[in-house]
């Protein structure tokens with residue numbers, strides 16, 4: 001079993017590492033500039049996971065009123081299956097709860113077995129399908145939702 005990573009808010013110094021993980025994780029990666037523009041925004045929760053001070057994963061979520069949307073999550077290929085993705089997701093939900101959010105929504109490529117398993121294990125439920133939502137390659141999105149409000 002791996003030791004847990006440290007999860008903290010992103011800083012401008014992390015952006016190169018985040019963009020590098022993004023580039024190996026998605027066929028249609030966000031640009032470095034897109035990530036840099038999110039740092040410090042009030043409505044954005046942008047977290048990184050580190051091991052020995054090396055960034056091994058990140059998550060980006062938007063929270064408005066009592067709703068949140070996870071818009072990006074990735075773990076470096078060499079560090080997958082060590083619990084980092086789950087840890088980032090839990091941290092994103094904790095931050096949302098602290099802001100008074102009651103739901104966290106996300107979209108995931110239909111063929112993304114790893115992510116869908118992770119979300120299912122974290123009690124996300126399928127809420128619908130968005131036809132041809134993704135490009136390169138064109139693919140449907142599965143919409144998922146999890147209630148994160150205080151019980």
Ligand SMILES: CC(C)(COP(=O)(O)OP(=O)(O)OC[C@H]1O[C@@H](n2cnc3c(N)ncnc32)[C@H](O)[C@@H]1OP(=O)(O)O)[C@@H](O)C(=O)NCCC(=O)NCCS
Pocket residue numbers: 025026072073074075076079080081082083084085086087107108109112113114115117118119121
């Ligand atoms: C999806 C992703 C973030 C998961 O990160 P991770 O750190 O490997 O996930 P964890 O180690 O926390 O896995 C938690 C659980 O998710 C499921 N899971 C994760 N990877 C899986 C895989 N390749 N196949 C099947 N199930 C998987 C398992 O249930 C796993 O628990 P287990 O290891 O005890 O079986 C990672 O695979 C990734 O970065 N993928 C590319 C980017 C991406 O698809 N992001 C999501 C976009 S919506």
